Amino acid sequence: MKEFFKEIKKNRALFSMIVPALLLTIIFSYAPMAGLVLAFKNYRFDLGIFKSPFNGVENFRFLFVSGDGWRLTKNTILYNLLNLVTSQALAVVIAIFISEIRCKVYKKITQSLIFLPYFISWVLVGAFALAIFNYETGLMNNLVTAAGKERINVYAIPGVWPWIICAFNAWKWCGYNSVIYIAAITGVDQEIYEAASIDGANIFQRIRLITLPCIRPTIVIMLLLQVGRILRGDFEMFYQLVGANGQLYDATDVIDTYVFRALTTSTNLGMTAAASLYQSVVCFVVIMVVNGITRKVEEDYALF
Amino acid sequence: MANNIKPQSKIKNSVSTSAFYAIAYIVVGFMALICLIPFIIVVSGSFTSENYLLFHGYSILPKEFSLEAYKILFKVPGTIIKAYGVSIYVTVVGTALGLMITTITSYALSRRDFKYRSKISFFFYFTTLFNGGMLCSYIFITRYLHLRDSLWVLILPGMFSVFHLLIMRSFCQAVPFEIIESAKIDGAGEYRIFFSVIMPLLKSGMATIGLFMALGYWNNWYQAMLYINDQDKYPLQYLLYNMLQKTEAMQRVAALSGIVVKDMPKNSLKMSMAVVATGPILLVYPFVQRYFVKGITIGSVKG
Incomplete structure (x- = not known):
């Protein structure tokens, strides 16, 4: 400790440079963590966080006995797995195709268009969903009625939402993720491809035996990053696509939307804190374990 | 590898x-x-x-062309102009301050003569592994910081992020240490070195994370949804959200x-x-796209 202060004194200019960032991190990331103690308390608004009485693991018990806990866990994990597979697979395919395209203009235009959804807010994506699925004026129902069939109210069919959400997620992130994979593919030594061509390898063999193995580290790292968020839902996406539509909760409620609803209605904050703590701890454990295993198997692939 | 490649007829x-090429061109x-x-549907819908x-x-x-919607929207431009004002203010102030803080922090953390840099970096990085989530931030910001309805x-909350720090750090690491050493020998202080020697070298990095x-x-x-009740302080995207999803917002435009x-x-x-809310982004998109590609490429390489 004494050495630490000596170091601060010696390097005070450098230390002073990081003070604003330290303060922001402490105030907006570390200090709020104290609120997680609510998970073990019976929250009373008049008493505040610290004076509310403890009630042990009652909140966790209630969260799971009421069935909410299991439903949220199931939904969150299923959505994450589905999104993980579809969005990464789509991005890898698109990246491989784009890097094989020879026509420069075509390549540039398509790449720019595919990257475009990354730049818009989820609010606008919500507007797109409305323009497509809206019961009265949506594009989909135009096509359905034009074909002489009955209008479909998508917002009343829970079963299709996992696929809709997964499609929008893959759509929004395809450009972003493929930028990463294209960079990885560009980094592959061109001489390997040339040598393979001379040996008579066709395009499929080049992709299967050179491109895919070469971008494997990138794929693993992208998967690891996502696995570390296994219990986190993209709140912005769920809220903009589904909104406060009670009919769809069974199929679309994830921990983050559950927490938000509890905030706006201010009911049962203790149980909500329990859900938050459960989410944070599971994510932390999962990323540590998965990263640890990865480091053992193939050190270069680990995140840290 | 050669064993796997079987000779095939030409x-x-x-x-x-x-x-394969046909499929690649078609799929892309x-x-x-x-x-x-979707962009075209929205634009054509607005003109129908x-x-x-x-x-x-x-x-x-667009089938039956009409400018009616835009006429009504700009009949009472007050709401939109205010929202534009809030969004521009927040974006400019936030980016300027955030850029300054992120750049100077990543510079300090990239200095090899800064002893505790890896420990401090971990202190920042840890927040991406474990955090309290929306509930804790909400309680802390509303009950202890009393920031409800303040533009701050x-x-x-978005001013400093580890993702930006990691990108900026790799830009800083590209600056040779000898430059700093020689500036020190010439007698420049740490801040002088940063502002007049290092910062000009980090211009492209700053453009990227900025x-x-x-x-x-x-x-x-969604920060606005959580913390802003005063309608005069709605940023553009939240105003758009209200217009899209809530009938009250429509009634307000009608009344005005x-x-x-x-x-x-x-x-x-x-x-x-x-x-109206997305226009500015689409206008600058062609000019800024390459900076994002660069930033994402750097950010994906682990720090």
């Missing part, structure tokens, strides 16, 4: 190769169209008369513009608001 090879083109079409929309719905090309609540920050601020709506609610061209109005 003709079969060239046919399947052409097939199709994906690009899927990314473009309400009557047509009610009977035929949204379509890809839209600025401060754009990421600006995009983040511009597109943020003196039109009976049932005569409001609701559907085209929603789409024109979407165009």
